[in-house]
Amino acid sequence: MNDNLRYALAAARLNTTDVAAALAVDPKTVSRWLQGRIPYPRHRWAVADLLHVDEVELWPEVGAPHRVLADGIEAIYPHRWAVPQTVWRNLFGGARQEIGVLAYSALFLAEDRGILDILTDRARAGVTVRILLGDPVGEEVAARGVDEGIGAEVMAARVNNALMLYRSLRDVPGVEIRLHRTVLYNSIYRADRELLVNTHAYGTPAANAPVMHLSHTSDRGPADAYITSFERVWDTTRPLYQGSA
Structure with missing residues (x-):
């Protein structure tokens, strides 16, 4: 379950049908993303643009390797x-x-x-x-x-x-x-x-x-x-x- 994506959609007041229409994909595909499947890069970028967030906020596992920002x-x-x-x-x-x-x-x-x-x-x-x-x-x-x-x-x-x-x-x-x-x-x-x-x-x-x-x-x-x-x-x-x- 991708809670990050679910919360972001709720905050934007969008549902799976809205996202599917915006990206020209099947609503079942968006449902699979909510269930945990990671989209192709072009779809991740499109969803992130639609929700006005960085793709790493929605799929942290595709982000850059973890690094310490400063001491502590x-x-x-x-x-x-x-x-x-x-x-x-x-x-x-x-x-x-x-x-x-x-x-x-x-x-x-x-x-x-x-x-x-x-x-x-x-x-x-x-x-x-x-x-x-x-x-x-x-x-x-x-x-x-x-x-x-x-x-x-x-x-x-x-x-x-x-x-x-x-x-x-x-x-x-x-x-x-x-x-x-x-x-x-x-x-x-x-x-x-x-x-x-x-x-x-x-x-x-x-x-x-x-x-x-x-x-x-x-x-x-x-x-x-x-x-x-x-x-x-x-x-x-x-x-x-x-x-x-």
């Missing part, structure tokens, strides 16, 4: 939905000591059964898993809902939905979930010394905002600021529920 900065993705699913799974699956999630809802992770299985597996292997979500009755969650243009009630509902889905982790030793009442300028997803930082922008849903892939290379590197931020928010909260010992 591994990659920058233009949107959260453009981060390949394998990046999320490799991030959490590679953790050996700790995993941390700081967001308002992180519903996209809670809805991913594969991610929940990875968190469960890592916790049972001795990895500390800490999840910080916004308090659904807090002013901060309401304000973020208004900022994103979806409304306070919808944002609170997203948090509650995420909490329901995370209940599968409730009795897993090593997992702790807390609620925060903090204004977040970014969402933080951490696995040991690696982080994915989803910036927040006023009026822009988090899924459409950029994501930085950082490595903690030194106490003065860019990752350190976000690790410190996570810990400070954590210290202001109390457990919602905690996996049994």
Whole structure:
């Protein structure tokens, strides 16, 4: 399944028939692209032009080899939905000591059964898993809902939905979930010394905002600021529920 292409089509308010007509191909061909098949280069370029994005955002596997942009900065993705699913799974699956999630809802992770299985597996292997979500009755969650243009009630509902889905982790030793009442300028997803930082922008849903892939290379590197931020928010909260010992 090519989620990047699916999200881009939704953002552009186009369907398979629209794309097929624009490229003069069969709608079944576009459906196969959505299912994961990689188009020929001429079709990739045409789709990218139609959606006003780079083809690598839709098909990261055809992009240039990975390279470090600067010390501690591994990659920058233009949107959260453009981060390949394998990046999320490799991030959490590679953790050996700790995993941390700081967001308002992180519903996209809670809805991913594969991610929940990875968190469960890592916790049972001795990895500390800490999840910080916004308090659904807090002013901060309401304000973020208004900022994103979806409304306070919808944002609170997203948090509650995420909490329901995370209940599968409730009795897993090593997992702790807390609620925060903090204004977040970014969402933080951490696995040991690696982080994915989803910036927040006023009026822009988090899924459409950029994501930085950082490595903690030194106490003065860019990752350190976000690790410190996570810990400070954590210290202001109390457990919602905690996996049994």
